[in-house]
Amino acid sequence: MANDFEVGVDVAVPPRVAWALAGDPARVHEWFGPVVACEVTGDVRRATMGNGAVLVERLIDRDDLARSYSYTVVEGIPGLTSHRATVRVEDAPGGSRVLWRQTATSEVEGYDIEARLGGVMTAGLEALRDRLESV
Numbered sequence: 001m002a003n004d005f006e007v008g009v010d011v012a013v014p015p016r017v018a019w020a021l022a023g024d025p026a027r028v029h030e031w032f033g034p035v036v037a038c039e040v041t042g043d044v045r046r047a048t049m050g051n052g053a054v055l056v057e058r059l060i061d062r063d064d065l066a067r068s069y070s071y072t073v074v075e076g077i078p079g080l081t082s083h084r085a086t087v088r089v090e091d092a093p094g095g096s097r098v099l100w101r102q103t104a105t106s107e108v109e110g111y112d113i114e115a116r117l118g119g120v121m122t123a124g125l126e127a128l129r130d131r132l133e134s135v
Contacts, residue, residue, distance in 0.1 A: 002114035006101040009125040013132045015096040019067040019089045022098050022128060025059055031131055032124040045071065061086075079108040098125055 011018050021027055026040040028047065037048040045057045055076035062069040068088035073080060083104040090097045100121050104113040 002112060002118075003105060004101075004103040005114040005118060006099055007118060007122045007125060008097055008099040009122075009129045010092050010095065010097050011129045011132050012095040013135075015067060015089050015091055018096040018098055018128075018132055019064075021132060022087055022089055023064070023067060023069060025069065025071065031128040033127060034120060034124075073104075077106075079106045079111070081105045081107055098128060100125060 021031065025045050026038055028045075029035040029038040034049050035047045036050050039046045040059070043059045045059055047055045047057065049055065053076060056074050057071045058074050060070050060072060066088070067090070068086060070084055070086040072085070073083040077083070083102075085103070086099075086101045088099050088101075090099065102113050102117060102121070105111070106113075
C-alpha cells in the first residue's frame with residue numbers, strides 16, 4: 001500500500017517551457033485527461049472530471065523560481081482525511097523532468113492512492129510531454 005508516491009517524465013523542452021504549462025494550475029485540463037474543465041479563483045481550483053464530479057482544491061506553496069506548486073483536495077473525494085500533491089519541473093539532460101507527487105490518507109480501509117492514481121497520473125504526464133514536444 002502506497003499513500004506517498006511520485007511519478008515523473010522527461011521532456012525534451014527547456015524547464016521554463018515545461019513550467020509554463022505544467023506550472024499553471026488553471027491549465028491542468030489541457031494535459032490531464034480526466035479533467036475536462038478547470039476554474040481557478042484566488043487559491044481555489046475547481047476541477048471538473050469527465051464523469052461530472054468536481055474536485056475542490058486549495059493551491060498552496062507556489063515557488064516559480066523553484067518551479068514547484070502544491071495543492072490539497074478539500075472536497076470531492078469521499079473518505080479522504082488528508083491530501084497534498086506537488087507538481088515540479090527540474091532540469092534534466094536534454095530538457096526537463098516533470099514530477100508529480102501525491103500523499104494522502106483516508107478513513108477507507110486499505111486506501112492506496114498509488115493504486116488509484118499512479119497509472120492515470122503517469123498517462124497525464126506522458127500527455128503533457130507529447131503536447132510540449134509537439135510544439
